[in-house]
Amino acid sequence: MTKLIEIRNLGIAYGGHAGWTDVVEGVCLEIARGETFGLVGESGCGKSTVAYRLLGYGAANSRVQTGEVLFEGIDLLKLDASSLARLRGNRIALVPQNPTTALSPGMRVGQQIREMILTHQALPERMSMEQRIRDLFALVGLPDVSRRYPHELSGGQQQRVTIAMAVSCNPDLLVLDEPTTGLDVTTQRQIIQLLSDLRSRIGMAMLYVTHDLALLAQIADRIGVMYAGKLVEVAPCDRLLSNPAHPYSRGLIASIPTIMHGHRGGRGLRGVLRRDQMAEGCKFEPRCDFATATCRSTPQQLIPVADEQSVACMRWSDIVDTADSIPSSISGLRPKRQAARLLSVEHLSLSYAPAGWFSELLGKTPIPIARDIDLELGAGEIVALVGESGSGKSTIARAISGRLPPRSGTIRVAAKELEPTLAQRSVEQLRQIQYIFQNPDASLNPRRSVRAILERPLQHFGIASTPEKFESALENVGLHAGYLNRFPEQLSGGERQRVAIARALLVNPELLICDEILSALDVSVQTKIVELLLVLKEQHGVAMLFISHDLAVVRQLADRVAVLYRGELMQMVDTDALFNSPLHPYTEMLLGAAPGLSKDEYVPKPPAMPDSQSIAGRGCPLAGRCPRQVGALCAESRPPSQITQSGFIRCHIPLAELAQGTTDSANTRPTQVSGVPPLLRLQTGA
Incomplete structure (x- = not known):
């Protein structure tokens, strides 16, 4: 294959007046036309630093010490600003990790794509701009959403818009920086399929930066492994894995867990x-x-x-592989025990348009987000809340934490009913429930040092602070005292998330709400955080509502799993029972979409825009998508709740019939559901 881009002996340093620190040393790699090269490594290893240099980007406090970045023989490091501007978006494009910050909130998404095309004069002959934009949306599996603002789209839809913008000028090289972090498994697989299709259609090469090796197994040709700024291994994808x-x-x-066994059990x-x-x-x-x-x-x-x-x-x-002889320290830690009820949620209904005279005056109808949610957590119990993007997981968490007043229903902690908003709750109730957000960029004050960030909650709740307490908190999340004087901008994304976790744990909460807290962390750090959470659960009785799209981590960590779809709990069951015999068609869809460490033949259908009013209807929210739908019954009648051995399931199909289509083995994924192909073809909202 023809070489498209080549990195030779690249060295990059960060620093300033106090001196310079090498963060990338002697990196050499090449990418051929049409090839997908994956770059993996722990947080802070320098993989994003290398990737952004392919577009000529670098932090203000960074400098290139050595090396060349050759694009078709031209050294990008020697180009001036105007030459780089002509390349960016046109020949080399970027799909960033966070589409929320990449898209301008004040511009409609169609206008943002129009701006990209006009900048590079890339409109094909005899084609209108409107048609080109519609074609780009169709290419990424979206209808014409050109008149929508970013906040009117889900996270998965926003990411598809950034991909449409990136490929609008048919680039030769696409740089992807963690493009599926924070997305649910079905949306992840749709985006991977989309990227594979785009590569075959327009022949572009890709540099895919990620910590998710299972997803990389589905798309990469070769993988480079980085550690502390150096490449330590480069190999074809299947051989490396x-x-x-x-x-x-x-x-x-x-360190990678699997949905079959939880943790892989190796060293x-x-x-x-x-x-x-x-x-x-x-x-x-x-x-x-x-x-x-x-x-x-x-x-x-x-x-x-x-x-x-x-x-x-x-x-x-x-080197001898000792994986089989050394068991994991976190496998099998899920003892069954009865615990006193800590959290009780009863008949909770939520919406994002407030009811009342002001909404009526504006003619706005509240859009339901969740309805009739019943949920319980015992002291020291971990309940995972899973479901696709837009299903209402974070909305329920916001209501429990007091950030969103419910339309109806009650929330109790330790048998005491909580006031609906944060402002009405007592200081002790605020301490009891700590919320760890998915995005640490938005939850950490950029003007405060890590020491000040950790000190703030202790001051607020009147808890004595000592240097030893700060150091211990950081060590628990895999950091050290050297981070105390740093600011968030001096940390990688994974390091910022660890600081956010340390801050929440400092005040000894009784309930932790963990909203996708592991999605930005590499697998080795994920393992350490999971170990920490299990210790908190076993030794201190901390209960957790664990929101996640990573089903392998859920199997590793959770006692019970609640499956949410479009604002309604479809299933609640013990973790092992869910993975051994999922029963519900939607649960089987989620498990079928979870990738493994080898390439599979899973091909999702093009995604459909979700109906925001769907949960206000009379029928099952899965109607129209369910592979086992029972005629008009599912569309017109709300499914009943059926009691199972360790929970409940909401479905019209009797339990005995549902059980016939699931596997009895814990070591295999669902293989047959009433004649439906083994890997269910999904048509999902993003």
Whole structure:
């Protein structure tokens, strides 16, 4: 294949008056036309820093020390601003991690795409601008949403808009920085399918930066593994995931949980990436189980070890895979026990348009978001709330935390009814419930140091603060005291999220609301946070409402799972029972969409725009999408709640008939549901 872009000996440093610190050292890689290259590694390893240099972007306090970035033989590092502007969006385009901040909130999305096309004069002959924009939306599986503002679209739809904008000029190279972080499994698979289709249609190459190796297995041709600013292994995707050669690659893959078994049960990574403790030789030496004194003093370089596979490790051939002999420290930690009820939610209904005279004056009808939600948590119990984007998971969490007054229903903690809003609740009730948000960029004050961020809740609740308390809080989330004087902008996305988790835990809450808190973290840090949460549960009786789209982590962590679809609880069941025998058609859809570490044949249908009024109707919210729909009954009648052995399920189909279509084995995914193909083809709202 023809080489499109080549990085040669790239070195990048961050710093200023106090000196410069190397964050990327000697990176060499190349991407051919039409190839997808995945770049993985722990938070702070430098993968996004490398990716953004392909567009000529760099932080104000960064500088290129060495190297070249050659695009069709032209060194991008030597181009002036106007030359880079002509390339960006036209020949090299970016899909950022957070579409909410990438899209202008004051412009309709169609106008934003129009601006991109006009900037590069990329409109095909004899085609109107409106038609081109409609075609781009169709390309990413959306109807014409050109007149909508970003806030009127779900997260998955916003991400599709950013992809449509990125490919509007048919770029040769697409740089993707964690494009599916925070999206549910079905939306993730739709976006991966979309990217694969775009690659085959317009022949573009992709650099895909991510920590999600399971998703990468579905799209990447080759993978590069980074550690502490250096590439430690490069190999074809299937070879790296099945037979990694570097100890770090092995530990990274062993840290990945699966929906079949929860944790893989192998040796994961010990310790955390600390640049102040790295050796002069191999940077991974402080964490490597196979390191010798020679490793500490001898720098490692990539050397070929097999066809198209290179590794930076002198001991790669001597390393023995010990995954089968060393069990995971977090597998099997889900003892059954009766606990006193801590949280009780009864008949909760929510909407985002407030009812009352003001709404009536404006002629606005409240749009229902959730209806008739019943939920209980015991002390020390973890209940996972799962469902696709827009199903109402975060809305329910906001109501429990007092950030959204309910239209009806009651919320009790420790048998005491809570006031509907934060302002009405007592200081003790505020301390009892702590909320960890999905996006730490919005929840951490950018003008305060990490020390001040951690100190603020202690001051608010009258808890004594000591340096030891701060250091312990950071160590619990895989950080160290050296972070106390840093500001959020000096941290990676994963490091910011760990600070947010540490802040919530400092005040000893009784209930933690965790809203997609692991989505921005790499798998090794996820493992450490899961271990921490399990310790809090077992030793301190902290209950958690754990909102997540990662079903493998849910199996690893949760005692029970609540499945939500368009504002209605479709199923509530013990975790093992849900994965062993999902029963509900929608639960089977979610499990069928969860990717594994090998490429599969799952092909989702093009997504459909969700009906915002669907839960206000009389029938099942899944009607029209369910592969087992019972004629008009499902569309016209609300399904009854059927009691199961460990919970309930809301469906018209009798339990005995539902059970016939599910697997009895914990080690396999659902394979047959009344004649429906093994991998259910979904038609979903984004």
